[in-house]
Amino acid sequence: MTNNTKASVALIVQACRHIEQAETAPTLEQLAAEANLSPWYFHRLFKEIVGVTPKQYATRQQTQRFRDSLNSEQTVTEAIYNAGFSSSSRAYDKSRDRLAMTPSDYRKAAEGLTIRYATAACFLGWIIVAVTERGICAIEFGDDPKSLPALVQARFSKAFLQEGGSELTAVIESVISFIEAPDSAIELPLDIQGTAFQERVWNALRSVPAGSTVSYTDIACQIGSPKAVRAVAQACAANKLAVVIPCHRVVRSDGNLSGYRWGVERKRALLRHEKDNKG
Secondary structure (H helix, E strand, O other): OOOHHHHHHHHHHHHHHHHHHHOOOOOOOHHHHHHOHHHHHHHHHHHHHHHHHHHHHHHHHHHHHHHHHHHOOOOOHHHHHHHHHHOOHHHHHHHHHOOOOOOOHOOOOOOOOEEEEEEEEEEEEEEEEEOOEEEEEEEEEEHHHHHHHHHHHHHHHOOOEEEOOOHHHHHHHHHHHHHHHHOOOOOOOOOOOOOHEEEHHHHHOOOOOOOEEHHHHHHHHHOOOOOOOHHHHHHHHHHOOOOOHHHHHHHOOOOOOOOOOOOHHHHHHHHHHHHOOOO
């Protein structure tokens, strides 16, 4: 690493610490001025090093503080303002894409929330797709359909799970169609929850074409963190949306299959299917 590169990284790290510690998100102009750089160059440099824009980083930090506060503050209102949101509506708007429920539901481990689900058979065995009013919150595989709801219940321990009716038929059929034709697009609302780093990994995974594989090292380099190979593997293990976030396309550097949350045999079957049906 050159001295210039080290200096650039140090400036961006300092900016990240400022964002993390600020009660309200600093503007791009303020951050650039502190770094003695133009806003345009600072924005480009920040995204190149961190993987997201300063605004995206600030939003994710604010959302994470909000989620942490929901577990510790006496009221949801206190959590909203302690996280730095200017109003309850802004907190709900910015958080709902990462929380598969309202803030008060999240704090109570989804107590009182109804999550509907459907199960079906596919070439990988049995699949469960669970949804809230905002979209798909979990996709899991298993060998026994009776055991699948417990996987979702473990994620939302106090939610009320309810088997869906005909209204979920189209949803699970769309998911299965996507699995069977991986070059197609899935036109369904998703709830992709994760840290800034996990989202960078998952976005990189979604750019890997069906029928192709990459290594953990490849993904680490792609997101600009070549030494974070183990963290990349952990982000893959934390994936909650099977196939939609294609962590099955990541293999070891020697080409051998590594572990897979839903079983190595399923991973092998998925890769074989995608290779055989590559456009």
